[in-house]
Amino acid sequence: MTTISIDRVSRWFGNVVAVNDVSMTIEPGVTGLLGPNGAGKSTLIHMMSGFLPPSSGAVTLDGTPIWKNQQAYKQIGLVPEREAMYDFLTGWDFVLANAELHGLPDPGAAAKRALATVEMEYAQERQVSTYSKGMKQRVKMASALVHDPAVLLLDEPFNGMDPRQRMQLMELLRRFGAEGRTVLFSSHILEEVEQLARHIEVIVAGRHAASGDYRKIRRLMTDRPHRYTVRSSDDRALAAALIADASTAGIELDLKEQQLQIQAVDFYRFTELVPRVAKEAGIRLLTVSPADESLESVFSYLVAAK
Amino acid sequence: MNVTVARLTARGLLGRRRGLLLLALPVLLLALSALIRGIAGQDESTAANILGGLALGTMVPLVGLVAGTGAIGPEIDDGSIIYLLSKPQPRWKIITSKLVVAIGCSIVFAALPTYFAGLILFGTFENLTLGFTIAALIAGIAYSALFLLLGVVSRHAVVWGLMYALLWETVVGQYVPGAQTLSVHQWALSIGEKIASPGVISSSVHLPTAVPLLIVATLGGAWLASSRLTRLTLAGEE
Numbered sequence: 001m002t003t004i005s006i007d008r009v010s011r012w013f014g015n016v017v018a019v020n021d022v023s024m025t026i027e028p029g030v031t032g033l034l035g036p037n038g039a040g041k042s043t044l045i046h047m048m049s050g051f052l053p054p055s056s057g058a059v060t061l062d063g064t065p066i067w068k069n070q071q072a073y074k075q076i077g078l079v080p081e082r083e084a085m086y087d088f089l090t091g092w093d094f095v096l097a098n099a100e101l102h103g104l105p106d107p108g109a110a111a112k113r114a115l116a117t118v119e120m121e122y123a124q125e126r127q128v129s130t131y132s133k134g135m136k137q138r139v140k141m142a143s144a145l146v147h148d149p150a151v152l153l154l155d156e157p158f159n160g161m162d163p164r165q166r167m168q169l170m171e172l173l174r175r176f177g178a179e180g181r182t183v184l185f186s187s188h189i190l191e192e193v194e195q196l197a198r199h200i201e202v203i204v205a206g207r208h209a210a211s212g213d214y215r216k217i218r219r220l221m222t223d224r225p226h227r228y229t230v231r232s233s234d235d236r237a238l239a240a241a242l243i244a245d246a247s248t249a250g251i252e253l254d255l256k257e258q259q260l261q262i263q264a265v266d267f268y269r270f271t272e273l274v275p276r277v278a279k280e281a282g283i284r285l286l287t288v289s290p291a292d293e294s295l296e297s298v299f300s301y302l303v304a305a306k
Numbered sequence: 307m308n309v310t311v312a313r314l315t316a317r318g319l320l321g322r323r324r325g326l327l328l329l330a331l332p333v334l335l336l337a338l339s340a341l342i343r344g345i346a347g348q349d350e351s352t353a354a355n356i357l358g359g360l361a362l363g364t365m366v367p368l369v370g371l372v373a374g375t376g377a378i379g380p381e382i383d384d385g386s387i388i389y390l391l392s393k394p395q396p397r398w399k400i401i402t403s404k405l406v407v408a409i410g411c412s413i414v415f416a417a418l419p420t421y422f423a424g425l426i427l428f429g430t431f432e433n434l435t436l437g438f439t440i441a442a443l444i445a446g447i448a449y450s451a452l453f454l455l456l457g458v459v460s461r462h463a464v465v466w467g468l469m470y471a472l473l474w475e476t477v478v479g480q481y482v483p484g485a486q487t488l489s490v491h492q493w494a495l496s497i498g499e500k501i502a503s504p505g506v507i508s509s510s511v512h513l514p515t516a517v518p519l520l521i522v523a524t525l526g527g528a529w530l531a532s533s534r535l536t537r538l539t540l541a542g543e544e
Contacts, residue, residue, distance in 0.1 A: 084384035
């Protein structure tokens with residue numbers, strides 16, 4: 001049982017605060033680190049993997065600080081976001097070199113096992129430079145797994161993968177989580193995270209915005225007021241019919257643009273309500289579009305709600 | 307010393323363009339030496355000029371620059387160094403392994419060619435060839451350590467290295483004699499001076515000054531490089 005603790009950690013670069021007073025504990029099982037681009041996910045992962053000291057606070061692995069502690073890598077496997085590897089090596093040579101660098105007693109057997117785990121044996125004799133993005137990602141995984149680590153840290157592992165590769169990797173990470181390893185991966189896509197992680201940590205603008213079971217995060221994200229822009233054949237009649245329902249909180253009749261600005265509080269009920277009401281009243285819907293569905297607005301709502 | 311680090315470093319260094327560049331310099335020196343020997347015959351001052359100016363003055367620092375910075379700079383630039391650093395290996399071991407490879411390159415591509423060029427130009431008379439070869443060897447070691455350090459601390463290591471080797475050691479050294487006290491070239495020459503027959507090689511630095519400075523530059527460079535590598539951070543790239 002290996003645990004990473006982040007205790008009141010901040011990290012700033014000059015005047016820019018990348019991570020602001022974050023505390024969380026990463027326990028065995030799969031944890032998703034969710035947040036929009038630039039939120040500080042990579043900064044956190046760099047601190048957890050010993051490549052960045054926190055400006056204040058402590059990042060520890062079972063109580064031992066990770067920064068400047070090379071022995072921690074006996075327990076940590078790291079899959080970095082950047083693609084650069086030793087491109088002139090074959091996949092086999094690359095994973096074998098990683099096994100040797102770990103000082104494993106039988107590096108050949110370890111490399112073989114790791115390449116089999118990610119199903120890359122078929123291309124192990126090819127040079128890394130000839131690999132597709134997904135293949136590189138899998139060889140990076142193999143290099144991180146070669147010493148059978150208790151902790152696996154992955155920075156945006158699904159970037160650039162096709163759906164099939166994504167499924168394979170998710171399956172693999174699920175298995176590691178079930179084996180009792182501590183698996184942490186970052187992503188800016190909610191659907192990706194909730195498919196894989198039971199436990200989610202949300203980071204927005206360097207701050208810890210939410211933490212917990214994926215259902216709780218999902219609810220937080222869907223229960224927020226949604227704004228919609230609607231155009232129809234009779235805006236005023238539609239507005240009157242919609243405001244009678246509890247799923248709407250406010251409707252503005254925009255005469256200049258000839259459209260309705262609707263604020264809905266119950267997302268699922270509202271999406272079901274609009275077509276039904278329009279049909280019953282004989283109103284034709286011309287446009288129904290969410291006004292603030294961007295991920296950033298979802299996240300900023302989470303921050304405000306905290 | 308870690309064999310895996312050394313192997314990866316050597317393959318990275320000798321592969322592709324950098325390997326060709328390392329090979330081109332000694333080939334040029336040997337071809338030129340053969341040509342000069344053919345035209346001018348066996349002449350001490352010509353031999354000393356070629357070995358001192360072209361071999362020790364130009365080829366040795368350039369090979370040291372390519373090998374020293376190339377042993378680590380590209381890996382730090384593209385981020386692949388992370389695969390070496392995320393291992394339970396002390397960082398000084400990584401630096402030592404890379405330094406050994408860089409020094410090996412300096413021996414193969416600079417010191418040995420200097421020796422052969424000397425043989426072609428002047429044979430073994432007056433220990434001229436031996437003096438310059440040992441000087442090239444010593445200078446190669448010091449350059450490797452210094453330029454490896456540059457490769458760790460700066461993204462523009464090659465530019466800084468060129469400025470040191472070409473501007474400081476040659477141009478500035480010519481007009482400001484004091485600058486020669488801080489010149490790997492002169493330190494190495496002072497050792498060559500001791501080995502060759504009297505009056506054949508001359509240095510502007512005395513041996514008792516040169517030797518400690520060489521040791522400090524080499525060991526200090528390696529130590530500083532290790533300590534900087536221990537604190538290497540990956541800045542946020544989001």
